[in-house]
Amino acid sequence: MADLGAVASGLAHEIRNPLNSLYINSQILEEMLAALPEAMDRKEELLSLARANMKVTQRLNDILSEFLRFARPTAMEFVVTDLNRVVSDTLRFLEVDFARRGIELESVFHPDPLPLFADEKQLRQVLLNILLNAEEAMDKEPKVIKVTTGSERDQPFVRIADNGKGIPRQDRKQIFRLFFSTKKSGTGLGLPIVRKIVREHGGKIGIRSREGRGTTVTISLPSEERSKERLSEQAAERPLPEKVR
Numbered sequence: 190m191a192d193l194g195a196v197a198s199g200l201a202h203e204i205r206n207p208l209n210s211l212y213i214n215s216q217i218l219e220e221m222l223a224a225l226p227e228a229m230d231r232k233e234e235l236l237s238l239a240r241a242n243m244k245v246t247q248r249l250n251d252i253l254s255e256f257l258r259f260a261r262p263t264a265m266e267f268v269v270t271d272l273n274r275v276v277s278d279t280l281r282f283l284e285v286d287f288a289r290r291g292i293e294l295e296s297v298f299h300p301d302p303l304p305l306f307a308d309e310k311q312l313r314q315v316l317l318n319i320l321l322n323a324e325e326a327m328d329k330e331p332k333v334i335k336v337t338t339g340s341e342r343d344q345p346f347v348r349i350a351d352n353g354k355g356i357p358r359q360d361r362k363q364i365f366r367l368f369f370s371t372k373k374s375g376t377g378l379g380l381p382i383v384r385k386i387v388r389e390h391g392g393k394i395g396i397r398s399r400e401g402r403g404t405t406v407t408i409s410l411p412s413e414e415r416s417k418e419r420l421s422e423q424a425a426e427r428p429l430p431e432k433v434r
């Protein structure tokens with residue numbers, strides 16, 4: 190499986206260069222067409238084709254970048270942090286966008302800090318992907334996203350509930366599949382990335398959904414203490430380099 194990942198990212202890199210040429214060529218074509226006299230036969234038609242090509246190649250390039258980000262092994266930067274803070278930072282980032290789309294944001298934070306030993310940047314990525322899915326699922330008024338943080342059996346958790354369109358039964362098994370998307374311009378990388386990061390933190394993700402009613406995603410993570418234990422256990426299990434053994 191790891192090898193397949195390497196092959197896939199190798200392939201993605203290989204596609205990059207010809208794709209760039211394709212983009213540049215369409216750009217040159219677009220410029221040349223734009224410079225032609227207005228009266229030229231079918232100028233507008235040709236121009237819009239050239240522009241469509243630029244858009245499509247740009248889109249392919251975005252998919253490749255996102256995929257490469259997913260496939261690349263990431264060095265985790267664990268720090269002592271607070272789940273409440275990571276969640277509120279991420280929400281602040283989305284507030285304007287939510288307001289613009291008429292989404293009501295209700296947040297309920299656990300009264301005490303929820304200490305974690307985690308990679309903040311990656312956790313923000315997790316929250317962002319889930320919140321964007323919630324935003325994109327909204328199909329009727331009132332649009333409400335409710336975010337709750339808490340602690341259950343000493344495990345900090347964050348729960349994101351939307352009252353959007355929900356996930357149809359037949360899609361539920363597929364939502365974590367790489368590139369599975371029901372959206373016109375979705376890449377289908379959001380949830381696979383979420384699951385990868387949560388697993389790397391030793392956490393769990395749970396999704397409950399009812400069609401037409403909404404979706405609730407819960408991420409629970411090991412506490413700071415548990416996370417540190419887990420990492421030192423992992424380090425102890427790792428075999429020593431050949432020479433020292």
Ligand SMILES: Nc1ncnc2c1ncn2[C@@H]1O[C@H](COP(=O)(O)OP(=O)(O)OP(=O)(O)O)[C@@H](O)[C@H]1O
Binds near residue numbers: 355364372376378
């Ligand atoms: N909150 C939600 N409400 C309804 N459907 C959802 C929700 N979250 C995920 N889904 C379903 O799961 C699919 C996969 O989600 P995922 O985030 O992996 O990809 P995407 O959102 O389609 O694209 P990307 O996140 O890469 O832009 C979505 O296309 C959608 O069908």
Ligand SMILES: [Mg+2]
Binds near residue numbers: 318321322379380
């Ligand atoms: Mg998504």
